[in-house]
Amino acid sequence: METLEQKNKKLLICISDPTILEFLTNTIQTYFEDVLDIVSIRPSKLFDLDFVPTAAIISHRTVNLVRERFPNTTLILQKRDLSGQALEKVVSLPDGSNVLIVNQHMDAANETIRSFIELGINHINMRAYAPGNNIDTSQVDAVIYTGVPEDCPKLDCPYIDIGLRKISLYTIIDIIRAFDLPSDFTKAYYNDSIRLFTASCYQLQNTLEQANTLKNNFEKICDINNNITFVINENDEIILFNETANKYFEIRDPQEIMGMDYKEVFRDQPELLSYIAANVPLTDTLVTIENQKLLLSSFEMDVDKSQNKAFTLLPLSTLKKREGMVRKKLRATGFTAKYTFDDILGSSTLMERSKKLAKVYAKTEFPVLITGESGTGKELFAQSIHNMSSRRESNFVAINFAALPETLAESELFGYMEGAFTGALKNGKAGMFELAHQGTIFLDEIGDASLPVQAKLLRVLEEKEVVRVGGTDVIPVDVRIICATNKDLQAAIREGTFREDLYYRIKVLNLRLQPLRERPEDIMEIISHLLESQQAKALANLPNIRDKLISYTWPGNARELRTAAEYMNMLSSLSDREEALDMLNVYFENNLQTDPLAETESPAQTGKPGREEAAVKGDYIGPDLIAILEAIFRLQNQGVTAGRNSICKTQSAQALQLTESKIKSRLKKLEAMGYITVGKTKQGALLTDRGYQLLKQFIQ
Numbered sequence: 001m002e003t004l005e006q007k008n009k010k011l012l013i014c015i016s017d018p019t020i021l022e023f024l025t026n027t028i029q030t031y032f033e034d035v036l037d038i039v040s041i042r043p044s045k046l047f048d049l050d051f052v053p054t055a056a057i058i059s060h061r062t063v064n065l066v067r068e069r070f071p072n073t074t075l076i077l078q079k080r081d082l083s084g085q086a087l088e089k090v091v092s093l094p095d096g097s098n099v100l101i102v103n104q105h106m107d108a109a110n111e112t113i114r115s116f117i118e119l120g121i122n123h124i125n126m127r128a129y130a131p132g133n134n135i136d137t138s139q140v141d142a143v144i145y146t147g148v149p150e151d152c153p154k155l156d157c158p159y160i161d162i163g164l165r166k167i168s169l170y171t172i173i174d175i176i177r178a179f180d181l182p183s184d185f186t187k188a189y190y191n192d193s194i195r196l197f198t199a200s201c202y203q204l205q206n207t208l209e210q211a212n213t214l215k216n217n218f219e220k221i222c223d224i225n226n227n228i229t230f231v232i233n234e235n236d237e238i239i240l241f242n243e244t245a246n247k248y249f250e251i252r253d254p255q256e257i258m259g260m261d262y263k264e265v266f267r268d269q270p271e272l273l274s275y276i277a278a279n280v281p282l283t284d285t286l287v288t289i290e291n292q293k294l295l296l297s298s299f300e301m302d303v304d305k306s307q308n309k310a311f312t313l314l315p316l317s318t319l320k321k322r323e324g325m326v327r328k329k330l331r332a333t334g335f336t337a338k339y340t341f342d343d344i345l346g347s348s349t350l351m352e353r354s355k356k357l358a359k360v361y362a363k364t365e366f367p368v369l370i371t372g373e374s375g376t377g378k379e380l381f382a383q384s385i386h387n388m389s390s391r392r393e394s395n396f397v398a399i400n401f402a403a404l405p406e407t408l409a410e411s412e413l414f415g416y417m418e419g420a421f422t423g424a425l426k427n428g429k430a431g432m433f434e435l436a437h438q439g440t441i442f443l444d445e446i447g448d449a450s451l452p453v454q455a456k457l458l459r460v461l462e463e464k465e466v467v468r469v470g471g472t473d474v475i476p477v478d479v480r481i482i483c484a485t486n487k488d489l490q491a492a493i494r495e496g497t498f499r500e501d502l503y504y505r506i507k508v509l510n511l512r513l514q515p516l517r518e519r520p521e522d523i524m525e526i527i528s529h530l531l532e533s534q535q536a537k538a539l540a541n542l543p544n545i546r547d548k549l550i551s552y553t554w555p556g557n558a559r560e561l562r563t564a565a566e567y568m569n570m571l572s573s574l575s576d577r578e579e580a581l582d583m584l585n586v587y588f589e590n591n592l593q594t595d596p597l598a599e600t601e602s603p604a605q606t607g608k609p610g611r612e613e614a615a616v617k618g619d620y621i622g623p624d625l626i627a628i629l630e631a632i633f634r635l636q637n638q639g640v641t642a643g644r645n646s647i648c649k650t651q652s653a654q655a656l657q658l659t660e661s662k663i664k665s666r667l668k669k670l671e672a673m674g675y676i677t678v679g680k681t682k683q684g685a686l687l688t689d690r691g692y693q694l695l696k697q698f699i700q
C-alpha cells in the first residue's frame, strides 16, 4: 500500500462526454495545474494508460470502468453546480410545465435533473433526453440544454441554454483531500463558488422575499381601514403597531416599540391597559383615551399555534365621518330627489296655487298628504318639497305600497337582523326609515298599505323610532313624511280599510293636485315643452290637433301627455306631412277619445263654484285666501269671532306670515267674490255656502 508521502501527483479525468471532459479539465487545470499532473481521457483510452493515478474524476457512466481498471485509486464523482442566471431561467418557468432536460448522454441529463431537485426546483415536470433516445416529445413546454443545441430535438417550444455547469466545491474539496493538498487551495475556488452558493439559495431567497412581501402587505392592509391596530403576543410583547397607531399614540420610532411590553407602551392609558389585561373578548367597547371616546375590539389570532391577540381602536369622530360618507354614497346610489319646483310645468292659476302652497309646506316639518289622480305629479311635488326643505342635503327615500308585496313591507320599511328569516342577508339590512334618517320618506300609494302595516307605520310616526324585524334594539329615526294617494282615503276609512288615526297623522298638511282637464291651459304649455322639434310643435299647433289636445280629458294626466308627445315627436320626423297628420288622427281616434264621465263631472255640470270657474273669471284663489277661509272655518267651529286679530293668530295665517293689514284686504276680496260675509258688528267674518264648498275642495 502506498503511504501518504508516496502518493503520486497524477489526477485522472475520465468522462465520456467530450464537451464536459474538456470543460472539467480546463476548470481543474485553472486551480491545480501547478501541483498536479492532470491527465484527461475518454473511457475508450482507459486501458492504454501505463500508470496508476492517485485519484480519478469520473461520472456515473465511467465509474465502473475506472474502478475495474484502477481498483486502488480514489474515485471522485464529478459534481457540478448551476449558475444563478441559469437557475433564474428555470425558476421562472410556469408551474407544471413539462420540460425536457437535454444532454448528449442520458446519465448527464439525469444528473442535471438531480441537481435541480437538490436545489429545490420542484414546480416543473422534468424528463431526461439524449439524442437517439426514443421518448415521446409531444407534450413538451420547454427544452433545457447545456451549451450544445445540436443535441436537442426539433420542437415548437422555448429553448433554454443553462450553459456548462460549474464544477462543484465538493469536487474541489475531494481533490484536495485525495492529494493532501493544503486547504489554501480552496480559497481561490471559494471566491468563485460563493456566487454559486448564492444561486443555490435562490429558492430560499425567493421564499424569504415572498414572506417579507406578505408581511408588508399585511401591515398595509392594517393601515387601509384607518383603524388603530396593534398585535400583542403571548409574552405581552407588541409585535405589530400599524401606521395609524403610530400616529395616534405619537410614536416617533415605531421600530423601537417592537418587542416592548404593552404595559410599558400604554403606561399612560390606564383604561386601555385594564381592558387588555382583562383578557376577555371585546366588541366595540367604549374607552376614553385623553378625553376622546373610542371603540375597542379584540381578536384572537389562532395562526400557527401562536396565541397572539389583535386590538383595534376606532375614534367615534372617525365613525361619524364614515357614517356621513356612507349616507352620501347611498344618496348617490338612488336615494335622491332629482326634481325641483322649476321642473314642474304649467302656469295655470291652479298649478301656480299648488306650487305656492307646496313651497310654504316645504318650509315646515309637518307631514304632507298629496292627493290627486294618477300622473298629476304627486311624486314630482314630493321631491320638490324635499329639495326646498332644510332636509335637502339628506336622503329622499321613496317607497310605493302598490308595488310592495305585503310579505316584504315590514322588512323593507323597518329593516331586519341577520338570520331574521330564510334568505336574510348576513349582517341584516337597514330599512327605508333608517335610510331616510334626517331626510324625507315618500310613502307613495299609501292607500294600498295593509292594515297591519298601517298599524306599524302609525307606531313609527308616533314614537319616531324603529325596531328591525328579528331585533330588539330601538333605533331612533328623524324623518319627514310625505304621503301620496289617488284613493279616497275618507271612503276607505268608512269601509274600514284605512285607519282613521293614521289618516290624521299623515294629513297635517294637504295638497290636492288637480287633473289636467281642470286646468286645460297647462296642456299646450306642457306638450310644447315635451315636443322636441319645430315641426313637432307646428304639428301640435294645427287648429284641429290643438282642439283635440285641449278637449281630451287626459285620464292619465301629465304621464299620458308625455306618451302623446313622444308619439308626435316620432311622427314629426316623417317627411310626408299628410301621412303624419293621418297617423296622428288615427292615434287620437284610438286613444284620445273624450271621456264622457269627465264631462258630467265638470264643475259647470255639478254647479260647484270650481277652481276652473274661478280661474276663468280671473279670480285668483291663492293659498293666502284659502288659509283665511280655513281660519274663519275653524274659528267659527270653535265659536270664536273671526276678526282680523283672531285670524292673524291662527296657525294657517302664521304659516303664510299674514299681517292684519294683509288679512283686511283679503277679507274684502273674499267678500267681493261671495265666499264670506263680513258683519258690521261683533259677528266677524262668516263663510257663505259658496265659500264652504270652495274650502271643502282644498281641505278633505
Ligand SMILES: Nc1ncnc2c1ncn2[C@@H]1O[C@H](COP(=O)(O)OP(=O)(O)OP(=O)(O)O)[C@@H](O)[C@H]1O
Pocket (backbone or CB within 6 Å): 343, 344, 345, 346, 372, 373, 374, 375, 376, 377, 378, 379, 380, 381, 444, 484, 486, 526, 558, 559, 562
Ligand atoms: N306639472 C308637470 N310638469 C312636468 N311633468 C310632469 C308634471 N306632472 C307630472 N309630470 C310627469 O308625469 C309623470 C308622472 O308624474 P308623477 O309620478 O309625479 O305623478 P304621480 O301623481 O305620482 O303619479 P302616480 O299616482 O301614477 O304615481 C312623470 O314623468 C312626471 O315627470
